[in-house]
Amino acid sequence: xxxxxAKLKAGRPRLLLPDRTHYCAGCGHGVVxxxxxxxxxxxxxxxxxxxxxxxxxxxLMYQYLDIDACESPHGRTPEVAAGIKRARPDKLVxxxxxxxDLAAIGTNEIIHVANRGEPISVIFVNNAVYGMTGGQMAPxxxxxxxxxxxxxxxxxxxxGYPVRVCELLAALEKPAYLERCVIGSAKEIxxxxxxxxxxFRVQRDLGAxxxxxxxxxxxxxxxxxxxKSVKYIETWMEQIFPPGVVKDVTK
Amino acid sequence: xxxxxxxxxxVLVTGNVAAAEGAVRAGxxxxxxxxxxxxxxxxxxxxxxxxxxxxxxxxxxxxxxxxSLVHGAAAAGGRAMTSSSSPGISLKxxxxxxxxxxxxxxxxxxxxxxxxxxxxxxxxxxxYFQATRGGGHGDYRLLxxxxxxxxETFDLAYEAFDLAEARRCPVMILTDxxxxxxxxxxxPAPMKDLPAVQDHPWALxxxxxxxxxxxxxxxxxPGELEEFNxxxxxxxxxxxxxxxxxxxxxxxxxxxxxxxYGTSARIAREAVDVARGxxxxxxxxxxxxxxxxxxxxxxxxxxxxxxxLVVEMSWGQMIDDVKLSxxxxxxxxxxxxxxxxxxxxxxxxxxxxRKARR
Ligand SMILES: Cc1ncc(C[n+]2csc(CCOP(=O)(O)OP(=O)(O)O)c2C)c(N)n1
Numbered sequence: 001x002x003x004x005x006a007k008l009k010a011g012r013p014r015l016l017l018p019d020r021t022h023y024c025a026g027c028g029h030g031v032v033x034x035x036x037x038x039x040x041x042x043x044x045x046x047x048x049x050x051x052x053x054x055x056x057x058x059x060l061m062y063q064y065l066d067i068d069a070c071e072s073p074h075g076r077t078p079e080v081a082a083g084i085k086r087a088r089p090d091k092l093v094x095x096x097x098x099x100x101d102l103a104a105i106g107t108n109e110i111i112h113v114a115n116r117g118e119p120i121s122v123i124f125v126n127n128a129v130y131g132m133t134g135g136q137m138a139p140x141x142x143x144x145x146x147x148x149x150x151x152x153x154x155x156x157x158x159x160g161y162p163v164r165v166c167e168l169l170a171a172l173e174k175p176a177y178l179e180r181c182v183i184g185s186a187k188e189i190x191x192x193x194x195x196x197x198x199x200f201r202v203q204r205d206l207g208a209x210x211x212x213x214x215x216x217x218x219x220x221x222x223x224x225x226x227x228k229s230v231k232y233i234e235t236w237m238e239q240i241f242p243p244g245v246v247k248d249v250t251k
Numbered sequence: 252x253x254x255x256x257x258x259x260x261x262v263l264v265t266g267n268v269a270a271a272e273g274a275v276r277a278g279x280x281x282x283x284x285x286x287x288x289x290x291x292x293x294x295x296x297x298x299x300x301x302x303x304x305x306x307x308x309x310x311x312x313x314x315x316x317x318x319s320l321v322h323g324a325a326a327a328g329g330r331a332m333t334s335s336s337s338p339g340i341s342l343k344x345x346x347x348x349x350x351x352x353x354x355x356x357x358x359x360x361x362x363x364x365x366x367x368x369x370x371x372x373x374x375x376x377x378x379y380f381q382a383t384r385g386g387g388h389g390d391y392r393l394l395x396x397x398x399x400x401x402x403e404t405f406d407l408a409y410e411a412f413d414l415a416e417a418r419r420c421p422v423m424i425l426t427d428x429x430x431x432x433x434x435x436x437x438x439p440a441p442m443k444d445l446p447a448v449q450d451h452p453w454a455l456x457x458x459x460x461x462x463x464x465x466x467x468x469x470x471x472x473p474g475e476l477e478e479f480n481x482x483x484x485x486x487x488x489x490x491x492x493x494x495x496x497x498x499x500x501x502x503x504x505x506x507x508x509x510x511x512y513g514t515s516a517r518i519a520r521e522a523v524d525v526a527r528g529x530x531x532x533x534x535x536x537x538x539x540x541x542x543x544x545x546x547x548x549x550x551x552x553x554x555x556x557x558x559x560l561v562v563e564m565s566w567g568q569m570i571d572d573v574k575l576s577x578x579x580x581x582x583x584x585x586x587x588x589x590x591x592x593x594x595x596x597x598x599x600x601x602x603x604x605r606k607a608r609r
Contacts, residue, residue: 047459062465068455070326071467073345076319083323086307087448091457112312
C-alpha cells in the first residue's frame with residue numbers, strides 16, 4: 001500500500017490535534033502519539049484518560065493529544081502518574097517516557113513504581129539517544145554507537161552496556177505485562193498498537209503495572225536518513241533489545 | 252496517639268503529630284514521605300491515620316519521589332502533603348519549583364535540623380533562606396508559616412490547604428526539631444467535610460464532555476514564559492500585600508524589639524520577661540508568615556526609635572529580612588544566635604537584650 005492510500009484509509013484520529021508537530025522527519029514519537037490517540041478514540045475513552053508528558057522530546061505530547069495531561073520533572077514521570085492514579089483510581093493513567101527520562105535520571109522512580117505495582121501504563125520510547133538535548137549518550141545507547149558525548153562510539157569499558165529495562169523490571173514480582181515493540185514495518189506498528197491496548201487493559205481489568213518499550217527511530221541523532229532508520233533498528237538495536245513479550249501474567 | 256474523637260477533647264501530642272492531624276482534619280487524604288529524623292513520628296502517624304480516613308499513605312523511595320507523588324495527587328485535585336527535615340527538603344526543591352510553576356496547591360512540612368550537609372538531628376533554623384526565597388530554581392516563593400506551639404502547628408496545618416488552594420501555590424510549614432518533638436496539649440478543630448478529590452477548574456479529572464486541561468510549567472512559545480512570569484509576580488505581590496501575619500508581645504512601647512520565630516520565639520518571650528523584670532522595655536514581634544515577611548510592625552517600631560534584636564538558630568538569615576523591613580529608617584539590628592544544633596538559653600538572650608539596649 002502506498003503511504004497516500006494508507007492515510008486516506010485511516011484518516012487522522014480526532015484525538016490527535018491538527019497541529020504540526022515539532023518532531024524531526026522520521027521520528028517515532030509522532031507515530032506513538034497517533035497510536036495512543038487511535039486507541040483512546042476507538043475505545044471512546046477520551047474522558048477517562050490522563051497522560052503524563054516527560055521532559056524530553058515528547059514534552060509537548062499534550063500539545064498534540066486532546067486529553068487531560070500533566071508534565072513532571074525529568075524522570076519523576078511515573079511517580080507523578082502514580083500520584084494522579086492514587087487520587088483518581090477510576091481513570092486510565094499513562095506515563096510516556098524517553099530512555100533518558102526512564103532509564104537514567106528516573107531509574108529509581110520506575111523501579112519503585114513497578115515494584116509497588118502502581119496500576120499505570122508506561123509507554124517507554126527507546127530511541128537510544130537523548131533527543132531533546134542534542135543527541136548525547138543515553139543509558140540505552142548501543143555499544144559502538146556514536147553520539148555527541150561518545151564521539152568515538154560508546155565504549156563498554158568506560159560506559160558500560162545498554163540498560164535493558166524490560167528484563168530489569170521482569171525481576172520484580174508485581175509488573176503484570178512487559179513487552180518490547182518496534183516502530184518499524186506496518187506489521188510492527190500494529191503490534192505496538194496491540195501492546196498499548198493490552199497495557200491499558202491490564203490497568204483497567206487487573207489494576208496492575210505494565211510497560212511497553214518501543215524501539216523508536218531518531219534519524220537526526222543516529223545520523224541516518226529517515227528511510228534507513230528502520231534498518232538501523234533491525235541491525236543495531238534489536239540484537240541488544242530483542243522485541244517480544246518479556247513478561248505476561250495474563251498468559 | 253489515638254485520634255481524638257471530638258473537638259472538645261484535649262490531647263497531648265507532639266508538634267509533628269499536630270501537623271499531621273491538622274492536615275488530616277483539613278481534608279488531606281494523600282500523604283507521601285521518606286523517613287528522616289526529627290520528623291519520623293509524622294509519617295508513622297500518617298501510616299495508620301490515612302487508612303482510617305480512607306486516605307493514601309505511601310512511604311516513597313526518596314524525597315524526590317514523595318514530592319512527585321504530591322505533584323500528581325495535587326494535579327488530580329487532592330489535598331496532598333509531604334514532610335521532611337532539612338537534607339530531605341533540599342531534595343524536594345526540584346518538586347517545589349515545579350509545583351510553583353504548575354500553580355499547584357500542596358503542603359510541605361520542614362522540621363528543621365542543624366546543617367549544612369548531614370549536619371545533626373538537633374534543632375536548627377538555618378533553612379530560612381531556602382524556605383523564604385523559593386528554594387528551587389526560577390522566580391517563585393513558598394507561602395511559609397511558622398508556628399511556635401503544638402496548638403499553632405495544628406492550626407496552621409488546618410488552614411494551610413485553604414491558603415494553598417486560594418493562591419494556587421505550595422505552602423510550607425517551617426518548624427524545628429524542638430517544636431516537632433515536644434508534647435503540648437492540643438484542642439483539635441473538627442474534621443472538615445470535603446471529598447478526597449475536588450473538581451477544581453484546573454484539576455485533571457479526565458476531559459469528559461469538556462475541553463482538555465493541561466497542568467504544566469513549560470512555556471515555549473516566544474514571550475509566553477515572560478507573560479507567565481509577569482502574572483506569577485502579580486500573584487505573589489498580592490500575597491505580599493494581603494498575607495503577612497505576626498504576633499506582638501509588649502512591642503508597642505519597647506526600646507528593644509526582639510524578632511524571632513518558632514522555638515526561638517518561645518525563648519525570646521521568656522527573655523523579654525527577664526528584661527522587663529529588670530526594668531528594660533523589651534518586646535517581641537513574632538512573624539507567623541516568614542514569607543511574606545511582616546515588615547509593617549518592624550517599620551513602625553523603627554519609626555518610633557526602637558532597636559532590634561533578632562534571635563535565630565543560624566548565623567543570621569532572618570536578620571536580612573528585618574533589615575530590609577527597616578529600609579528608609581535605619582536602626583541598630585543585633586543578632587543573638589546559636590547554630591549547628593545549639594539552642595539559645597533564656598540567659599543568653601537576656602544578656603543580648605542588655606547589650607542591645609546600650
Ligand atoms: C533535571 C534535568 N536535567 C537535565 C535536563 C535536560 N534534559 C532535557 S530532556 C533530556 C533527555 C531526554 O532524553 P530522553 O529521555 O531519551 O528523551 P528523547 O528526547 O530522546 O525523546 C535532558 C537530559 C532537564 N530538563 N532536567
